[in-house]
Amino acid sequence: MNREDLIKKWLDNNLNSQEQQAFEALDDYNALTKLDRFAKGFSAPEFDSEATFKNIVAATNSSKKSTNWITYATKIAAMLVISFGFYFLFYNTSTEYQTDYAEKTAFTLPDNSAVSLNAQSQLSFNKKNWNTKRDVNLTGEAYFKVEKGSTFNVITQAGTITVLGTQFNVKERSNYFEVTCYEGSVKVTHPKKTIVLKPGDSFVVLNNEIINKNTNNTAPSWIKNTSEFKSVPLQQVINELEIQYNITINTKNIDTNKLFTGKFTHTNLEVALQSVTIPLSLKYSKNNNTISLTRE
Structure with a gap:
Protein backbone atom coordinates (compact mmCIF):
# COMPACT_ATOMS: atom_id res chain seq x y z
CA MET A 1 0.00 0.00 0.00
CA ASN A 2 1.38 3.41 -0.94
CA ARG A 3 2.04 6.25 1.49
CA GLU A 4 -1.05 8.29 0.62
CA ASP A 5 -3.41 5.34 1.18
CA LEU A 6 -1.80 4.60 4.55
CA ILE A 7 -2.29 8.22 5.68
CA LYS A 8 -5.91 8.21 4.55
CA LYS A 9 -6.71 4.96 6.37
CA TRP A 10 -4.92 6.30 9.47
CA LEU A 11 -7.12 9.40 9.42
CA ASP A 12 -10.16 7.10 9.26
CA ASN A 13 -8.83 4.94 12.14
CA ASN A 14 -9.05 1.99 9.76
CA LEU A 15 -5.53 0.48 9.75
CA ASN A 16 -5.11 -3.26 10.32
CA SER A 17 -2.06 -4.55 12.24
CA GLN A 18 0.15 -4.93 9.15
CA GLU A 19 -0.85 -1.52 7.79
CA GLN A 20 -0.20 0.02 11.20
CA GLN A 21 3.36 -1.32 11.13
CA ALA A 22 3.84 0.06 7.62
CA PHE A 23 2.45 3.44 8.71
CA GLU A 24 4.81 3.58 11.70
CA ALA A 25 7.70 2.88 9.33
CA LEU A 26 7.05 6.07 7.31
CA ASP A 27 9.86 8.61 7.58
CA ASP A 28 7.34 11.30 8.63
CA TYR A 29 5.45 9.11 11.13
CA ASN A 30 6.47 11.25 14.12
CA ALA A 31 5.42 14.44 12.39
CA LEU A 32 2.01 13.04 11.49
CA THR A 33 1.28 11.74 15.00
CA LYS A 34 2.37 15.03 16.56
CA LEU A 35 0.02 16.80 14.18
CA ASP A 36 -2.78 14.40 15.12
CA ARG A 37 -2.41 15.27 18.80
CA PHE A 38 -2.47 18.95 17.89
CA ALA A 39 -5.64 18.61 15.82
CA LYS A 40 -7.47 16.75 18.60
CA GLY A 41 -7.23 19.91 20.68
CA PHE A 42 -10.07 21.29 18.58
CA SER A 43 -13.70 20.28 19.19
CA ALA A 44 -15.49 20.67 15.87
CA PRO A 45 -18.53 18.40 15.73
CA GLU A 46 -17.60 16.77 12.46
CA PHE A 47 -14.28 15.75 10.96
CA ASP A 48 -13.85 15.53 7.19
CA SER A 49 -11.14 12.91 6.77
CA GLU A 50 -11.17 13.21 2.96
CA ALA A 51 -10.50 16.95 2.99
CA THR A 52 -7.90 16.64 5.75
CA PHE A 53 -6.17 13.85 3.86
CA LYS A 54 -5.84 16.01 0.74
CA ASN A 55 -4.45 18.91 2.78
CA ILE A 56 -1.90 16.73 4.58
CA VAL A 57 -0.73 15.01 1.42
CA ALA A 58 -0.41 18.32 -0.40
CA ALA A 59 1.51 19.92 2.42
CA THR A 60 3.83 16.99 3.06
CA ASN A 61 4.54 16.44 -0.65
CA SER A 62 5.52 20.07 -1.04
CA SER A 63 8.04 19.60 1.75
CA LYS A 64 9.63 16.30 0.74
CA LYS A 65 13.03 17.88 0.31
CA SER A 66 13.04 19.19 3.84
CA THR A 67 14.58 16.96 6.52
CA ASN A 68 13.01 18.97 9.32
CA TRP A 69 9.45 17.77 10.12
CA ILE A 70 8.69 21.04 11.91
CA THR A 71 8.68 22.89 8.59
CA TYR A 72 5.75 21.08 7.05
CA ALA A 73 4.02 20.26 10.33
CA THR A 74 3.83 23.99 10.95
CA LYS A 75 2.29 24.50 7.50
CA ILE A 76 -0.34 21.85 8.18
CA ALA A 77 -1.03 23.25 11.64
CA ALA A 78 -1.57 26.69 10.13
CA MET A 79 -4.05 25.27 7.62
CA LEU A 80 -5.92 23.49 10.40
CA VAL A 81 -6.08 26.62 12.52
CA ILE A 82 -7.51 28.58 9.61
CA SER A 83 -9.99 25.82 8.72
CA PHE A 84 -11.25 25.34 12.26
CA GLY A 85 -11.37 29.10 12.83
CA PHE A 86 -13.46 29.55 9.69
CA TYR A 87 -15.83 26.80 10.83
CA PHE A 88 -16.39 28.23 14.28
CA LEU A 89 -16.77 31.77 12.99
CA PHE A 90 -19.30 31.08 10.24
CA TYR A 91 -20.95 27.72 10.93
CA ASN A 92 -20.80 26.77 14.60
CA THR A 93 -23.43 29.23 15.83
CA SER A 94 -24.91 27.01 18.52
CA THR A 95 -25.26 28.49 22.00
CA GLU A 96 -25.52 26.17 24.99
CA TYR A 97 -26.39 26.54 28.66
CA GLN A 98 -25.79 23.72 31.10
CA THR A 99 -26.24 23.20 34.84
CA ASP A 100 -24.65 20.66 37.15
CA TYR A 101 -26.06 18.93 40.21
CA ALA A 102 -27.42 21.38 42.82
CA GLU A 103 -27.10 24.25 40.33
CA LYS A 104 -29.62 26.54 38.62
CA THR A 105 -29.21 29.39 36.16
CA ALA A 106 -31.33 32.01 34.39
CA PHE A 107 -30.72 33.78 31.07
CA THR A 108 -32.44 35.49 28.17
CA LEU A 109 -32.68 34.32 24.57
CA PRO A 110 -31.98 36.63 21.58
CA ASP A 111 -35.65 37.75 21.50
CA ASN A 112 -35.57 38.55 25.26
CA SER A 113 -37.54 35.43 26.13
CA ALA A 114 -36.56 34.45 29.68
CA VAL A 115 -35.41 30.95 30.65
CA SER A 116 -34.74 29.46 34.08
CA LEU A 117 -32.79 26.19 33.92
CA ASN A 118 -33.12 23.69 36.75
CA ALA A 119 -30.30 21.50 38.08
CA GLN A 120 -28.69 18.86 35.84
CA SER A 121 -30.21 20.34 32.67
CA GLN A 122 -29.01 21.50 29.26
CA LEU A 123 -30.47 23.88 26.68
CA SER A 124 -29.07 24.79 23.26
CA PHE A 125 -30.20 26.81 20.24
CA ASN A 126 -28.91 28.16 16.94
CA LYS A 127 -28.46 31.92 17.22
CA LYS A 128 -27.70 32.39 13.50
CA ASN A 129 -31.30 31.91 12.31
CA TRP A 130 -33.09 32.72 15.57
CA ASN A 131 -35.22 35.49 14.04
CA THR A 132 -36.91 33.01 11.70
CA LYS A 133 -36.64 29.77 13.68
CA ARG A 134 -37.07 29.93 17.43
CA ASP A 135 -36.17 26.34 18.34
CA VAL A 136 -34.44 25.23 21.54
CA ASN A 137 -33.27 21.75 22.48
CA LEU A 138 -33.81 20.80 26.11
CA THR A 139 -32.66 17.99 28.34
CA GLY A 140 -33.78 18.24 31.95
CA GLU A 141 -36.11 20.98 33.20
CA ALA A 142 -36.68 24.62 32.30
CA TYR A 143 -39.25 27.37 32.88
CA PHE A 144 -39.96 29.68 29.92
CA LYS A 145 -41.44 33.16 29.61
CA VAL A 146 -41.65 33.48 25.84
CA GLU A 147 -41.93 36.81 24.06
CA LYS A 148 -44.59 36.99 21.36
CA GLY A 149 -43.36 36.45 17.82
CA SER A 150 -42.80 33.54 15.46
CA THR A 151 -43.48 29.97 16.57
CA PHE A 152 -41.35 28.90 19.54
CA ASN A 153 -40.47 25.20 19.86
CA VAL A 154 -38.97 23.37 22.81
CA ILE A 155 -37.63 20.07 21.49
CA THR A 156 -37.04 17.18 23.91
CA GLN A 157 -36.53 13.45 23.45
CA ALA A 158 -40.01 12.83 24.85
CA GLY A 159 -41.90 15.37 22.74
CA THR A 160 -42.08 18.89 21.29
CA ILE A 161 -43.77 21.90 22.90
CA THR A 162 -45.00 24.65 20.55
CA VAL A 163 -46.08 28.17 21.59
CA LEU A 164 -46.30 31.74 20.28
CA GLY A 165 -45.86 33.63 23.53
CA THR A 166 -46.60 32.25 26.99
CA GLN A 167 -45.25 30.97 30.30
CA PHE A 168 -44.75 27.25 30.81
CA ASN A 169 -42.51 24.64 32.39
CA VAL A 170 -40.99 21.57 30.74
CA LYS A 171 -39.52 18.67 32.69
CA GLU A 172 -37.92 15.73 30.93
CA ARG A 173 -36.18 13.29 33.24
CA SER A 174 -35.71 9.52 33.27
CA ASN A 175 -39.13 7.91 32.59
CA TYR A 176 -40.84 11.22 33.30
CA PHE A 177 -42.12 14.00 31.03
CA GLU A 178 -44.22 16.93 32.22
CA VAL A 179 -45.40 20.15 30.58
CA THR A 180 -47.36 22.71 32.62
CA CYS A 181 -48.93 25.87 31.18
CA TYR A 182 -49.12 28.98 33.37
CA GLU A 183 -50.14 31.61 30.82
CA GLY A 184 -51.42 31.58 27.22
CA SER A 185 -51.61 28.16 25.60
CA VAL A 186 -49.14 25.39 24.85
CA LYS A 187 -49.28 22.67 22.21
CA VAL A 188 -47.59 19.42 23.21
CA THR A 189 -46.73 16.89 20.52
CA HIS A 190 -46.00 13.48 22.01
CA PRO A 191 -45.75 10.14 20.17
CA LYS A 192 -48.93 8.99 21.94
CA LYS A 193 -50.93 12.21 21.93
CA THR A 194 -51.10 15.83 20.76
CA ILE A 195 -52.79 18.20 23.19
CA VAL A 196 -53.25 21.95 23.73
CA LEU A 197 -52.82 23.07 27.34
CA LYS A 198 -54.46 26.10 28.91
CA PRO A 199 -53.34 27.90 32.09
CA GLY A 200 -53.37 25.43 34.98
CA ASP A 201 -53.21 22.34 32.74
CA SER A 202 -50.41 19.79 32.91
CA PHE A 203 -49.54 16.96 30.56
CA VAL A 204 -47.60 14.18 32.28
CA VAL A 205 -46.11 10.96 30.93
CA LEU A 206 -44.88 8.62 33.68
CA ASN A 207 -43.30 5.31 32.70
CA ASN A 208 -44.82 5.75 29.23
CA GLU A 209 -48.34 6.23 30.66
CA ILE A 210 -50.19 9.53 30.07
CA ILE A 211 -51.57 11.37 33.11
CA ASN A 212 -53.50 14.64 32.96
CA LYS A 213 -53.12 16.97 35.93
CA ASN A 214 -54.11 20.46 37.00
CA THR A 215 -52.29 23.05 39.08
CA ASN A 216 -53.21 26.23 40.89
CA ASN A 217 -49.62 27.48 40.96
CA THR A 218 -48.57 30.58 39.02
CA ALA A 219 -45.01 29.28 38.45
CA PRO A 220 -43.14 26.02 39.06
CA SER A 221 -42.14 25.49 42.68
CA TRP A 222 -38.48 24.82 41.87
CA ILE A 223 -38.05 28.48 40.90
CA LYS A 224 -38.41 29.18 44.64
Missing part, protein backbone atom coordinates in the same frame (compact mmCIF):
# COMPACT_ATOMS: atom_id res chain seq x y z
CA ASN A 225 -36.10 26.29 45.62
CA THR A 226 -38.82 23.78 46.42
CA SER A 227 -39.80 20.56 44.64
CA GLU A 228 -43.48 19.62 44.91
CA PHE A 229 -45.10 16.28 44.06
CA LYS A 230 -48.65 14.98 43.87
CA SER A 231 -49.20 11.22 43.75
CA VAL A 232 -45.77 10.59 42.23
CA PRO A 233 -43.77 7.34 42.67
CA LEU A 234 -41.09 7.68 45.32
CA GLN A 235 -38.41 6.91 42.71
CA GLN A 236 -39.11 10.23 40.97
CA VAL A 237 -38.77 12.06 44.30
CA ILE A 238 -35.48 10.24 44.98
CA ASN A 239 -34.17 11.21 41.54
CA GLU A 240 -34.94 14.86 42.19
CA LEU A 241 -33.31 14.79 45.63
CA GLU A 242 -30.14 13.38 44.09
CA ILE A 243 -30.12 16.10 41.43
CA GLN A 244 -30.78 19.00 43.79
CA TYR A 245 -28.22 17.93 46.42
CA ASN A 246 -25.62 15.99 44.37
CA ILE A 247 -26.04 12.90 46.54
CA THR A 248 -26.60 9.18 46.03
CA ILE A 249 -29.59 7.56 47.73
CA ASN A 250 -29.63 3.84 48.43
CA THR A 251 -33.18 2.48 48.31
CA LYS A 252 -32.49 -1.24 48.73
CA ASN A 253 -35.51 -3.05 50.24
CA ILE A 254 -37.64 0.10 49.81
CA ASP A 255 -40.75 0.13 47.62
CA THR A 256 -39.92 3.04 45.29
CA ASN A 257 -43.22 2.63 43.44
CA LYS A 258 -45.11 3.85 46.48
CA LEU A 259 -46.85 7.16 45.73
CA PHE A 260 -45.69 10.35 47.44
CA THR A 261 -47.50 13.66 47.84
CA GLY A 262 -45.55 16.50 49.40
CA LYS A 263 -42.53 18.71 48.87
CA PHE A 264 -38.93 19.27 49.91
CA THR A 265 -36.65 22.30 50.08
CA HIS A 266 -33.49 22.73 47.99
CA THR A 267 -31.65 24.68 50.71
CA ASN A 268 -31.39 22.24 53.64
CA LEU A 269 -30.65 18.55 53.13
CA GLU A 270 -31.72 17.46 56.62
CA VAL A 271 -35.09 19.16 56.29
CA ALA A 272 -35.52 17.79 52.77
CA LEU A 273 -34.83 14.20 53.86
CA GLN A 274 -37.23 14.50 56.80
CA SER A 275 -39.92 15.93 54.51
CA VAL A 276 -39.75 12.80 52.35
CA THR A 277 -39.04 10.04 54.88
CA ILE A 278 -41.39 10.94 57.76
CA PRO A 279 -44.64 10.78 55.71
CA LEU A 280 -43.59 7.38 54.35
CA SER A 281 -42.44 6.00 57.73
CA LEU A 282 -38.85 5.66 56.55
CA LYS A 283 -35.52 6.24 58.29
CA TYR A 284 -32.30 7.50 56.77
CA SER A 285 -28.59 7.39 57.55
CA LYS A 286 -25.74 9.34 55.97
CA ASN A 287 -22.25 8.29 54.94
CA ASN A 288 -20.53 11.20 53.20
CA ASN A 289 -22.61 11.85 50.06
CA THR A 290 -24.53 8.56 50.26
CA ILE A 291 -27.92 8.37 51.94
CA SER A 292 -29.43 4.99 52.87
CA LEU A 293 -33.16 4.63 53.38
CA THR A 294 -34.62 1.92 55.60
CA ARG A 295 -38.08 1.09 56.91
CA GLU A 296 -38.95 1.95 60.49
Whole structure:
Protein backbone atom coordinates (compact mmCIF):
# COMPACT_ATOMS: atom_id res chain seq x y z
CA MET A 1 0.00 0.00 0.00
CA ASN A 2 1.38 3.41 -0.94
CA ARG A 3 2.04 6.25 1.49
CA GLU A 4 -1.05 8.29 0.62
CA ASP A 5 -3.41 5.34 1.18
CA LEU A 6 -1.80 4.60 4.55
CA ILE A 7 -2.29 8.22 5.68
CA LYS A 8 -5.91 8.21 4.55
CA LYS A 9 -6.71 4.96 6.37
CA TRP A 10 -4.92 6.30 9.47
CA LEU A 11 -7.12 9.40 9.42
CA ASP A 12 -10.16 7.10 9.26
CA ASN A 13 -8.83 4.94 12.14
CA ASN A 14 -9.05 1.99 9.76
CA LEU A 15 -5.53 0.48 9.75
CA ASN A 16 -5.11 -3.26 10.32
CA SER A 17 -2.06 -4.55 12.24
CA GLN A 18 0.15 -4.93 9.15
CA GLU A 19 -0.85 -1.52 7.79
CA GLN A 20 -0.20 0.02 11.20
CA GLN A 21 3.36 -1.32 11.13
CA ALA A 22 3.84 0.06 7.62
CA PHE A 23 2.45 3.44 8.71
CA GLU A 24 4.81 3.58 11.70
CA ALA A 25 7.70 2.88 9.33
CA LEU A 26 7.05 6.07 7.31
CA ASP A 27 9.86 8.61 7.58
CA ASP A 28 7.34 11.30 8.63
CA TYR A 29 5.45 9.11 11.13
CA ASN A 30 6.47 11.25 14.12
CA ALA A 31 5.42 14.44 12.39
CA LEU A 32 2.01 13.04 11.49
CA THR A 33 1.28 11.74 15.00
CA LYS A 34 2.37 15.03 16.56
CA LEU A 35 0.02 16.80 14.18
CA ASP A 36 -2.78 14.40 15.12
CA ARG A 37 -2.41 15.27 18.80
CA PHE A 38 -2.47 18.95 17.89
CA ALA A 39 -5.64 18.61 15.82
CA LYS A 40 -7.47 16.75 18.60
CA GLY A 41 -7.23 19.91 20.68
CA PHE A 42 -10.07 21.29 18.58
CA SER A 43 -13.70 20.28 19.19
CA ALA A 44 -15.49 20.67 15.87
CA PRO A 45 -18.53 18.40 15.73
CA GLU A 46 -17.60 16.77 12.46
CA PHE A 47 -14.28 15.75 10.96
CA ASP A 48 -13.85 15.53 7.19
CA SER A 49 -11.14 12.91 6.77
CA GLU A 50 -11.17 13.21 2.96
CA ALA A 51 -10.50 16.95 2.99
CA THR A 52 -7.90 16.64 5.75
CA PHE A 53 -6.17 13.85 3.86
CA LYS A 54 -5.84 16.01 0.74
CA ASN A 55 -4.45 18.91 2.78
CA ILE A 56 -1.90 16.73 4.58
CA VAL A 57 -0.73 15.01 1.42
CA ALA A 58 -0.41 18.32 -0.40
CA ALA A 59 1.51 19.92 2.42
CA THR A 60 3.83 16.99 3.06
CA ASN A 61 4.54 16.44 -0.65
CA SER A 62 5.52 20.07 -1.04
CA SER A 63 8.04 19.60 1.75
CA LYS A 64 9.63 16.30 0.74
CA LYS A 65 13.03 17.88 0.31
CA SER A 66 13.04 19.19 3.84
CA THR A 67 14.58 16.96 6.52
CA ASN A 68 13.01 18.97 9.32
CA TRP A 69 9.45 17.77 10.12
CA ILE A 70 8.69 21.04 11.91
CA THR A 71 8.68 22.89 8.59
CA TYR A 72 5.75 21.08 7.05
CA ALA A 73 4.02 20.26 10.33
CA THR A 74 3.83 23.99 10.95
CA LYS A 75 2.29 24.50 7.50
CA ILE A 76 -0.34 21.85 8.18
CA ALA A 77 -1.03 23.25 11.64
CA ALA A 78 -1.57 26.69 10.13
CA MET A 79 -4.05 25.27 7.62
CA LEU A 80 -5.92 23.49 10.40
CA VAL A 81 -6.08 26.62 12.52
CA ILE A 82 -7.51 28.58 9.61
CA SER A 83 -9.99 25.82 8.72
CA PHE A 84 -11.25 25.34 12.26
CA GLY A 85 -11.37 29.10 12.83
CA PHE A 86 -13.46 29.55 9.69
CA TYR A 87 -15.83 26.80 10.83
CA PHE A 88 -16.39 28.23 14.28
CA LEU A 89 -16.77 31.77 12.99
CA PHE A 90 -19.30 31.08 10.24
CA TYR A 91 -20.95 27.72 10.93
CA ASN A 92 -20.80 26.77 14.60
CA THR A 93 -23.43 29.23 15.83
CA SER A 94 -24.91 27.01 18.52
CA THR A 95 -25.26 28.49 22.00
CA GLU A 96 -25.52 26.17 24.99
CA TYR A 97 -26.39 26.54 28.66
CA GLN A 98 -25.79 23.72 31.10
CA THR A 99 -26.24 23.20 34.84
CA ASP A 100 -24.65 20.66 37.15
CA TYR A 101 -26.06 18.93 40.21
CA ALA A 102 -27.42 21.38 42.82
CA GLU A 103 -27.10 24.25 40.33
CA LYS A 104 -29.62 26.54 38.62
CA THR A 105 -29.21 29.39 36.16
CA ALA A 106 -31.33 32.01 34.39
CA PHE A 107 -30.72 33.78 31.07
CA THR A 108 -32.44 35.49 28.17
CA LEU A 109 -32.68 34.32 24.57
CA PRO A 110 -31.98 36.63 21.58
CA ASP A 111 -35.65 37.75 21.50
CA ASN A 112 -35.57 38.55 25.26
CA SER A 113 -37.54 35.43 26.13
CA ALA A 114 -36.56 34.45 29.68
CA VAL A 115 -35.41 30.95 30.65
CA SER A 116 -34.74 29.46 34.08
CA LEU A 117 -32.79 26.19 33.92
CA ASN A 118 -33.12 23.69 36.75
CA ALA A 119 -30.30 21.50 38.08
CA GLN A 120 -28.69 18.86 35.84
CA SER A 121 -30.21 20.34 32.67
CA GLN A 122 -29.01 21.50 29.26
CA LEU A 123 -30.47 23.88 26.68
CA SER A 124 -29.07 24.79 23.26
CA PHE A 125 -30.20 26.81 20.24
CA ASN A 126 -28.91 28.16 16.94
CA LYS A 127 -28.46 31.92 17.22
CA LYS A 128 -27.70 32.39 13.50
CA ASN A 129 -31.30 31.91 12.31
CA TRP A 130 -33.09 32.72 15.57
CA ASN A 131 -35.22 35.49 14.04
CA THR A 132 -36.91 33.01 11.70
CA LYS A 133 -36.64 29.77 13.68
CA ARG A 134 -37.07 29.93 17.43
CA ASP A 135 -36.17 26.34 18.34
CA VAL A 136 -34.44 25.23 21.54
CA ASN A 137 -33.27 21.75 22.48
CA LEU A 138 -33.81 20.80 26.11
CA THR A 139 -32.66 17.99 28.34
CA GLY A 140 -33.78 18.24 31.95
CA GLU A 141 -36.11 20.98 33.20
CA ALA A 142 -36.68 24.62 32.30
CA TYR A 143 -39.25 27.37 32.88
CA PHE A 144 -39.96 29.68 29.92
CA LYS A 145 -41.44 33.16 29.61
CA VAL A 146 -41.65 33.48 25.84
CA GLU A 147 -41.93 36.81 24.06
CA LYS A 148 -44.59 36.99 21.36
CA GLY A 149 -43.36 36.45 17.82
CA SER A 150 -42.80 33.54 15.46
CA THR A 151 -43.48 29.97 16.57
CA PHE A 152 -41.35 28.90 19.54
CA ASN A 153 -40.47 25.20 19.86
CA VAL A 154 -38.97 23.37 22.81
CA ILE A 155 -37.63 20.07 21.49
CA THR A 156 -37.04 17.18 23.91
CA GLN A 157 -36.53 13.45 23.45
CA ALA A 158 -40.01 12.83 24.85
CA GLY A 159 -41.90 15.37 22.74
CA THR A 160 -42.08 18.89 21.29
CA ILE A 161 -43.77 21.90 22.90
CA THR A 162 -45.00 24.65 20.55
CA VAL A 163 -46.08 28.17 21.59
CA LEU A 164 -46.30 31.74 20.28
CA GLY A 165 -45.86 33.63 23.53
CA THR A 166 -46.60 32.25 26.99
CA GLN A 167 -45.25 30.97 30.30
CA PHE A 168 -44.75 27.25 30.81
CA ASN A 169 -42.51 24.64 32.39
CA VAL A 170 -40.99 21.57 30.74
CA LYS A 171 -39.52 18.67 32.69
CA GLU A 172 -37.92 15.73 30.93
CA ARG A 173 -36.18 13.29 33.24
CA SER A 174 -35.71 9.52 33.27
CA ASN A 175 -39.13 7.91 32.59
CA TYR A 176 -40.84 11.22 33.30
CA PHE A 177 -42.12 14.00 31.03
CA GLU A 178 -44.22 16.93 32.22
CA VAL A 179 -45.40 20.15 30.58
CA THR A 180 -47.36 22.71 32.62
CA CYS A 181 -48.93 25.87 31.18
CA TYR A 182 -49.12 28.98 33.37
CA GLU A 183 -50.14 31.61 30.82
CA GLY A 184 -51.42 31.58 27.22
CA SER A 185 -51.61 28.16 25.60
CA VAL A 186 -49.14 25.39 24.85
CA LYS A 187 -49.28 22.67 22.21
CA VAL A 188 -47.59 19.42 23.21
CA THR A 189 -46.73 16.89 20.52
CA HIS A 190 -46.00 13.48 22.01
CA PRO A 191 -45.75 10.14 20.17
CA LYS A 192 -48.93 8.99 21.94
CA LYS A 193 -50.93 12.21 21.93
CA THR A 194 -51.10 15.83 20.76
CA ILE A 195 -52.79 18.20 23.19
CA VAL A 196 -53.25 21.95 23.73
CA LEU A 197 -52.82 23.07 27.34
CA LYS A 198 -54.46 26.10 28.91
CA PRO A 199 -53.34 27.90 32.09
CA GLY A 200 -53.37 25.43 34.98
CA ASP A 201 -53.21 22.34 32.74
CA SER A 202 -50.41 19.79 32.91
CA PHE A 203 -49.54 16.96 30.56
CA VAL A 204 -47.60 14.18 32.28
CA VAL A 205 -46.11 10.96 30.93
CA LEU A 206 -44.88 8.62 33.68
CA ASN A 207 -43.30 5.31 32.70
CA ASN A 208 -44.82 5.75 29.23
CA GLU A 209 -48.34 6.23 30.66
CA ILE A 210 -50.19 9.53 30.07
CA ILE A 211 -51.57 11.37 33.11
CA ASN A 212 -53.50 14.64 32.96
CA LYS A 213 -53.12 16.97 35.93
CA ASN A 214 -54.11 20.46 37.00
CA THR A 215 -52.29 23.05 39.08
CA ASN A 216 -53.21 26.23 40.89
CA ASN A 217 -49.62 27.48 40.96
CA THR A 218 -48.57 30.58 39.02
CA ALA A 219 -45.01 29.28 38.45
CA PRO A 220 -43.14 26.02 39.06
CA SER A 221 -42.14 25.49 42.68
CA TRP A 222 -38.48 24.82 41.87
CA ILE A 223 -38.05 28.48 40.90
CA LYS A 224 -38.41 29.18 44.64
CA ASN A 225 -36.10 26.29 45.62
CA THR A 226 -38.82 23.78 46.42
CA SER A 227 -39.80 20.56 44.64
CA GLU A 228 -43.48 19.62 44.91
CA PHE A 229 -45.10 16.28 44.06
CA LYS A 230 -48.65 14.98 43.87
CA SER A 231 -49.20 11.22 43.75
CA VAL A 232 -45.77 10.59 42.23
CA PRO A 233 -43.77 7.34 42.67
CA LEU A 234 -41.09 7.68 45.32
CA GLN A 235 -38.41 6.91 42.71
CA GLN A 236 -39.11 10.23 40.97
CA VAL A 237 -38.77 12.06 44.30
CA ILE A 238 -35.48 10.24 44.98
CA ASN A 239 -34.17 11.21 41.54
CA GLU A 240 -34.94 14.86 42.19
CA LEU A 241 -33.31 14.79 45.63
CA GLU A 242 -30.14 13.38 44.09
CA ILE A 243 -30.12 16.10 41.43
CA GLN A 244 -30.78 19.00 43.79
CA TYR A 245 -28.22 17.93 46.42
CA ASN A 246 -25.62 15.99 44.37
CA ILE A 247 -26.04 12.90 46.54
CA THR A 248 -26.60 9.18 46.03
CA ILE A 249 -29.59 7.56 47.73
CA ASN A 250 -29.63 3.84 48.43
CA THR A 251 -33.18 2.48 48.31
CA LYS A 252 -32.49 -1.24 48.73
CA ASN A 253 -35.51 -3.05 50.24
CA ILE A 254 -37.64 0.10 49.81
CA ASP A 255 -40.75 0.13 47.62
CA THR A 256 -39.92 3.04 45.29
CA ASN A 257 -43.22 2.63 43.44
CA LYS A 258 -45.11 3.85 46.48
CA LEU A 259 -46.85 7.16 45.73
CA PHE A 260 -45.69 10.35 47.44
CA THR A 261 -47.50 13.66 47.84
CA GLY A 262 -45.55 16.50 49.40
CA LYS A 263 -42.53 18.71 48.87
CA PHE A 264 -38.93 19.27 49.91
CA THR A 265 -36.65 22.30 50.08
CA HIS A 266 -33.49 22.73 47.99
CA THR A 267 -31.65 24.68 50.71
CA ASN A 268 -31.39 22.24 53.64
CA LEU A 269 -30.65 18.55 53.13
CA GLU A 270 -31.72 17.46 56.62
CA VAL A 271 -35.09 19.16 56.29
CA ALA A 272 -35.52 17.79 52.77
CA LEU A 273 -34.83 14.20 53.86
CA GLN A 274 -37.23 14.50 56.80
CA SER A 275 -39.92 15.93 54.51
CA VAL A 276 -39.75 12.80 52.35
CA THR A 277 -39.04 10.04 54.88
CA ILE A 278 -41.39 10.94 57.76
CA PRO A 279 -44.64 10.78 55.71
CA LEU A 280 -43.59 7.38 54.35
CA SER A 281 -42.44 6.00 57.73
CA LEU A 282 -38.85 5.66 56.55
CA LYS A 283 -35.52 6.24 58.29
CA TYR A 284 -32.30 7.50 56.77
CA SER A 285 -28.59 7.39 57.55
CA LYS A 286 -25.74 9.34 55.97
CA ASN A 287 -22.25 8.29 54.94
CA ASN A 288 -20.53 11.20 53.20
CA ASN A 289 -22.61 11.85 50.06
CA THR A 290 -24.53 8.56 50.26
CA ILE A 291 -27.92 8.37 51.94
CA SER A 292 -29.43 4.99 52.87
CA LEU A 293 -33.16 4.63 53.38
CA THR A 294 -34.62 1.92 55.60
CA ARG A 295 -38.08 1.09 56.91
CA GLU A 296 -38.95 1.95 60.49
